[in-house]
Amino acid sequence: MPATSLADWLRAESDDALAELLRTRRDLSTPPPSDSTVLATRAGTPGSVARACEDLDTFTLAVLEACLLAGADRDPVPVEDVAKLVGTDITEPLACLRARALTWGPDDALRVPPAAREALGPFPAGLGASSPALADEDLDARLAELPDDERGVLTALAAGPPIGRTRDAGLDLPLGKAETPVQKLLARGLLLRRDDQTVELPRELGIAVRGGVFAPGTLTEPELPVHPHQPSTLDEAAAGEAMEFLRHTEALLRAWSAAPPPVLKSGGLGVRELKKLAKDLEIDDTQAILVAELAVGAGLVADSETTVPEWVPTTLTDSWLASPTAQRWMTLAQAWLELPRLPGMAGGRDAKDKPIAPLSEDLRRPLAPVARRRVLATLADLPRGAGVKSVDELVAVLAWRAPRRGGRLRDETVRWTMAEASALGIVGLGGVTTATRALLADDRPGAVEAILDALPAPVDRVLLQADLTVVAPGPLEPELAAEISAVADVESAGHATVYRITEASVRRALDTGRTADELHALFKSKSATPVPQGLSYLVDDVARRHGRLRGGVAASFLRCDDEALLAEVLAHPVAAEHALRLIAPTVVISPDPLHDVLAALRGAGFAPAAEGPDGRVVDIRPGGRRLPAKARAARRSPGEQAVLTEDQAARIVSNLRAGDAASARRRGSAVRAPVGGGADTSATLELLSRATLERREVWIGFVDSRGTASQRVVRPVRVGGGVLEGENNERYSLHRITSAALVED
Template sequence: MPATSLADWLRAESDDALAELLRTRRDLSTPPPSDSTVLATRAGTPGSVARACEDLDTRTLAVLDALLVAGADVVPAPLAEVRALVGADVSDELTRLRARALVWGGDDELRVPPSARDALGPFPAGLGAPSPVLAATDLAARLAEVGDDERAVLAKLAAGPPIGRTRDASFDVSLGEASTPVQKLLARGLLLRRDDQTVELPRELGLRLRGGVAFDPATLTEPELPVHPHRTATVDETAAGEAMEFLRQTEALLRSWSAVPAPVLKAGGLGVRELRKLAKDLDVDEARAMLVAELAVGAGLVADSETTGPEWVPTTLTDSWLASPTVQRWMTLAQAWLELPRLPGLAGGRDAKDKPIAPLSEEPRRPLAPVARRRVLTALAQLPSGAGVKSVDELVAVLAWRAPRRGGRLRDETVRWTMAEATALGLVGLGGLTSAARLLLEDDRPGAVEAMHDALPAPVDHVLVQADLTVVAPGPLEPELAADMAAVADVESAGHATVYRVTETSVRRALDTGRTADELHAMFRAKSATPVPQGLTYLIDDVARRHGRLRGGTAGSFLRCDDEALLAEVLANPVAAEYDLRMIASTVLISSAPLGEVMEGLRSAGFAPAAEGPDGRVVDIRPSGRRLPARARAARARPGEQAVLSEDQASRIVSNLRAGDAASARRRGSSVSAPTGGGADTSATLELLSLATLERREVWIGFVDSRGTASQRVVRPVRVGGGVLEGTDHERYPLHRITSAALVED
């Protein structure tokens, strides 16, 4: 009795099982298969088999390897032989493999697609080719004759792979006496010579050296993942502190590139010099600077200007992002990272041609990066709330066991990069997933925002002014106080407690924004939890005394001053010629240059001018930085969402597949060919279908859908008219899309 083919096995499966197969192996449904033969052919291609194996764990792959060792790709293999090779029960794994159509048949005749050997490699289970000669000999006696040096060679090859390259492979027993371990093993027939430089360990000997089983039992069990138990609140608060630091670094990048945009390399990306400058400006290492830059671009806050001299310039989204509450700014970056189709960790490395990979270039683009991130975060979400992994390497080992064929050569590095990036963004803290991240994985954005809001430290409404003119913010400041501090002081060190320093330049900057000395004094008195040092009071008064005595407006621009001697001093300075300053009255100078340039020139020359508006009040004319129009971002589906069929879609495909099977099996009787295309004559088809409707007989039709996919259906017509055939299945078939038709005779 011939073995059951995959197509026959699929025909015998239930509709629910076929629907689950199509949902599990998404590539089988595109385009929809016309019948089970097409489905089986597609399921057996090497590429499809390789994709189906990507989500299998090490134990399930071991069972598939054991089936190949048993030759199930050529002849049916019994379950007992597979169980003996694995050394354990394999019922669950076979169920999983059958559900993916990677194994079919009963327990006495298990089969796998012939292409599985191509997909899994030439040495299933790390074993070599069989040797009929060794199969008929006493291996124990043969092994007892070998020495320790020969046994070491056998042990190494038995661990896999079973081949080794050596110059001794060319040894010919008939031409001399064996002297090396490899030569001795070749002479004994315990190694097979493949070519002049390659030897192979026979399968029978490999199994014998492994104790009769194809796999080390320890490798078939998922590694343990040790964790540290933490309070959930501790994890959330620790991660929130990291998130605030990342937001500060992103703000610093946006302000830096607003003032001086970084140039785009000719080949695209960010240059080494610009990266080093950015890292210095942000006071971080280059890896963190690359991540900040990648997310700023990924979130649409920065874009390539795409001009003749392209630069990385903040977009108009930057201003609204900077003005948003802290938790909303975090959500923007966290969502952008989850959806980012790039691997920022690749930047700084080298490509296949050993050329450096620049940040923001095309090389780090990986469309499946969001899927890889969610896989790591999902593994953390399976841990108890508050639990954190003790070691990232242990998490790498667990994920590698769960899907050893997923991720390619970057499989393990992607896990490490994901953990580092998630920690920097505040999605992971102390090795565990935060409450906000768990909600974000469930697409509950409002819940994630609320969870992060609860974890963030409450804004403080005071600072600590020190005698050395430094100001310590013991936590995140309230927005109004933060704006005041940013205006009157410079950040000296950032972190959970930010240290500002007040200088003459920073005080003058605050006065340039329109703040007065009295307002600055009042702010420090009201907001400082420590006494305001006398030195700070003197500094503010001294700068304010000189500030604004010289006033500028637009003419181009003008300067006015009640102190004629001061204007004379300005005219005597080289800055007057540089900006074409000239006197039009004893207290007024004008210039053709813009007021902002004149102000900067005068400050560089040692003066302390202030800009004024039409009403004479001091105004802030400092440029806010360059901006690009924000570009529309394409709506991104949840990673992996498009790769899953809905139940309704799978059900329709299965229904059409069953119709194709019925059509292939039952097409008999009178038939007509119906040419397709606009204006085609469908009279013959209409006559045949009308007859079938009157006699209530089934009809086989060839049909091309709107996407151009051809299929075969068996339909029982209930009505034909208006250019449409309507069947008992409530499907409607336009007559001009029916390519052929035939009556079905029972």
């Protein structure tokens, strides 16, 4: 039977099938194709075919490769020939390929796009060219006669690719004079010489070595063994990791608030600063990189972008630190899910063999969020509470499901995702938590409720020890945690946190405005054990010496030898307005800028003057108009490509059908000579109005917003407001219509 082209096959498909094709292969709809010929041409390009293959599993890809082995990219082939090569029933994968327009035609004349060979590589299924000389030989018997070294060469080439480079390829020696395994195999006719340095394994021999076109077991998805757990056990284990990660993030923010690390000239965080961070947090470099990446990704830290740039906490830090534990975790978890970067790459080498620094642009990967959600979705498909036994087994399953997705970092990305998710408490004991399931479903309230249930209940009592340590037997209530952190330093963390009280920590608490009496009351009311006498003595001793020398901040001052004049100023309402305070008989200070204070005093009838550091009078009037600095716009993280909605797909299919109808009418000369156009819009409007009244079909030519010209056959229902509306809800701007003609009945 005559071969069916892809365009003809698409024209014969149902609207639902075309809509599904457009949703599955998103690139085919941008820009919207004008007719089936354009759609078929676009679907047959190497780039589009390669993208369509990214989501195919190993079995479906094997069927496509078998089609290439059978020559379906050149001539139609029967489905039976393809099934024979695969060695099993191919009904399901073949239906998937047809739905993606990667194969088409009836069962006795199956076709694939010629670009499939370019997209999948020159050796389908990893097999070489056919050698007719081996077709009738007993290859199993010949293989059994080969020594181990020659058999090893064939086994290595049979695994693919089937070509190898060797210096022995250029020597044409008889078997009796051949010395190396390659020379002997060439002499036996079991290898093909391609050039002086290249040999190729014949297809027939590769199949014989493998035991089939595809090695046994490769077309079956690997099993994913799991450990069953109670969901609550898994949630609690993950919650413990989440608490630790939050503690590390808090420590980073406080450390970088006090001493922000510099930004490298090339961008990122230096090795020395990373080592210091890891040492301060008592974690390894990999965890420190993740903490830093998420702090920046969540907007808690940013590049100051000054002359000497530094990594500085932002204004969001204080609100994050004051938020409840569940909300803080949600912020970091959401930031990780949407992070368009791969922190696991830090510390490695780029293509130029240069080290990749944390927080640098080298880590940017826009599709990283898609890869993370794919891993988590696989875990979410497991029964609740189940966790994978081995990350390597998960890697094998995901590699089988989409072997062409992810590039060279495909397997490493899965390992990095699991390690990062475990550290964040998104995954626990190898399985996703209840909170993570809610997060993946965009149920934020449900995620917060789930993490609250998993977190241990906060405690409102601590245990004071004689060695001036404070033991928190669990997570402290937020208010108590703030009070203890103000007067003690963390010595060790875990399920029970140990704090140590020192002279420096007590002084720090007094510096914040707390008094000795308040500290005594805190220890007495919040300790489940008696307050050690040594602690009371320490607090009193530090408090006795604290604050004897004091300092303050003032934005401006007034000085006057006339104490009566200063008294008059302090008695005026302007003193209260600018918080003037007398600190010496002849000196008054204010927290407001000097210009504002002097302006207010002049308005009150005084005649003050500004002076410089040397006591001379200076002019401090503003030099010109000032504008407030603009806030930096938040950068959006790239994510997965937008999904084509059903309505959008339906409109594109409707335009396709109209374009096909226009092409058919044009080929059959079933239209009158076009009228209208750029110079005769009145004639076009008259023709369209007539067609609306008579319910006649119209052939129109128009140019879309991208400048692409196409044709449509439309049955108008309304013309007005600068728009032509068709009976299938299509709309065309009248100023974009270049020609129109009535379709003959």
